Amino acid sequence: MYSEIFSKVYDAFGWNYYPESFAQLLLKWIEEKGITVKNMLDLGCGTGILCSIMQEHGIEAHGMDLSHGMIAMAKEKYPQLRFEQGNMVTWKPEKSYDLVTSTCDALNHILEPEEVKAVFRNVYSYVNPGGYFLFDLLREGEAEECEPVELGELEGKRLQFQIRHPQEGFVTLQTDLYEGEQLVNTEKIQERIYSSEWIMEELRRAGFSDVTCTDQLLEGHEEHAATWFVIAKK
Ligand SMILES: C[S@@+](CC[C@H](N)C(=O)[O-])C[C@H]1O[C@@H](n2cnc3c(N)ncnc32)[C@H](O)[C@@H]1O
Structure with a gap:
């Protein structure tokens, strides 16, 4: 994390x-x-x-x-x-x-x-x-589930962000970092409401x-x- x-x-x-x-x-x-x-x-x-x-x-x-x-x-x-x-x-x-x-x-x-x-x-x-x-x-209700959203591009890197609700009362925030087309890092951040x-x-x-x-x-x-x-x- x-x-x-x-x-x-x-x-x-x-x-x-x-x-x-x-x-x-x-x-x-x-x-x-x-x-x-x-x-x-x-x-x-x-x-x-x-x-x-x-x-x-x-x-x-x-x-x-x-x-x-x-x-x-x-x-x-x-x-x-x-x-x-x-x-x-x-x-x-x-x-x-x-x-x-x-x-x-x-x-x-x-x-x-x-x-x-x-x-x-x-x-x-x-x-x-x-x-x-x-x-x-x-x-x-603040962190609604969503499809991956592009957060922009910087020096050849781009970041995608997605919110998931794996179970009631929990939220997973996933960020995927790409260099070109290659996925170089994934973070899954768990939160509890x-x-x-x-x-x-x-x-x-x-x-x-x-x-x-x-x-x-x-x-x-x-x-x-x-x-x-x-x-x-x-
Ligand atoms: C969404 S970030 C917010 C960072 C900063 N407060 C801001 O406003 O940009 C949440 C931060 O909480 C930290 N964190 C999570 N659990 C923690 C813990 N048990 N003790 C200290 N920091 C923690 C994470 O490492 C992360 O940097």
Whole structure:
């Protein structure tokens, strides 16, 4: 999952869009809430885009990701920032944070409910009191099954993308990378859909006091309207 070869083409084939636009939304959310965020940690940080934008806005931003390929890309692109490889289910940072984020379905990549609960307990242990855990979640119906879609061509490479539902509540995202007519890499990414009710209940059980779920992080901003945003305050 998220091999080195896929991590290298992730931004180039357009997946940079999500963290770039989410960063703008997050900055506005922080401003509207009037909260102070001195530092943040992004779980499943991918190629590091969200961290880099937040750091440019004066927030010390660290990232972690399960994929060695993603972490290598993040470090190559932003050598001045701190990125670490690990599994968010068990990995613990050395310090605590005012804000912990996880975006673009990273939480849905965790297929076992017990492991999602472990992430919540883990994050609770390193969010500062009064701090926030903010993440997005796939909404049922958001990832419709589709035939392979061409994502474009770049330096002789082209990427095809397809969504499948192998069983109720699960989604498989398949990307095929071609060089000319030759298939050079296939990634199958499995995701699980969780109900927002279950997620909120488990966050409360983990200790978060104020938990909300919304389809619009900021009123009137519909850019990510197909996604659930979950906001949990410690
Ligand atoms: C769809 S990508 C999103 C990357 C980035 N957040 C973005 O917005 O571009 C999901 C990321 O979650 C990471 N991931 C999946 N399971 C993880 C886990 N258990 N611990 C840490 N990262 C994980 C993947 O390696 C991948 O980089």
